[in-house]
Amino acid sequence: xxxxxxxxxxxxxxxxxxxxxxxxxxxxxxxxxxxxxxxxxxxxxxxxxxxxxxxxxxxxx
Numbered sequence: 177x178x179x180x181x182x183x184x185x186x187x188x189x190x191x192x193x194x195x196x197x198x199x200x201x202x203x204x205x206x207x208x209x210x211x212x213x214x215x216x217x218x219x220x221x222x223x224x225x226x227x228x229x230x231x232x233x234x235x236x237x
Contacts, residue, residue: 178224
């Protein structure tokens with residue numbers, strides 16, 4: 177499980193070789209905010225706690 181992960185902009189994540197545009201992700205959008213959780217990361221952690229647009233969420237794989 178992870179709590180409140182550090183988020184990177186898509187271009188920065190690819191530049192840092194963390195995630196690439198062809199990687200599968202779980203996408204969550206609420207209000208004006210959107211986040212992507214890579215399946216490769218979720219496969220290890222399976223559950224994550226985060227917030228989106230100030231609302232607590234749980235992301236599960």
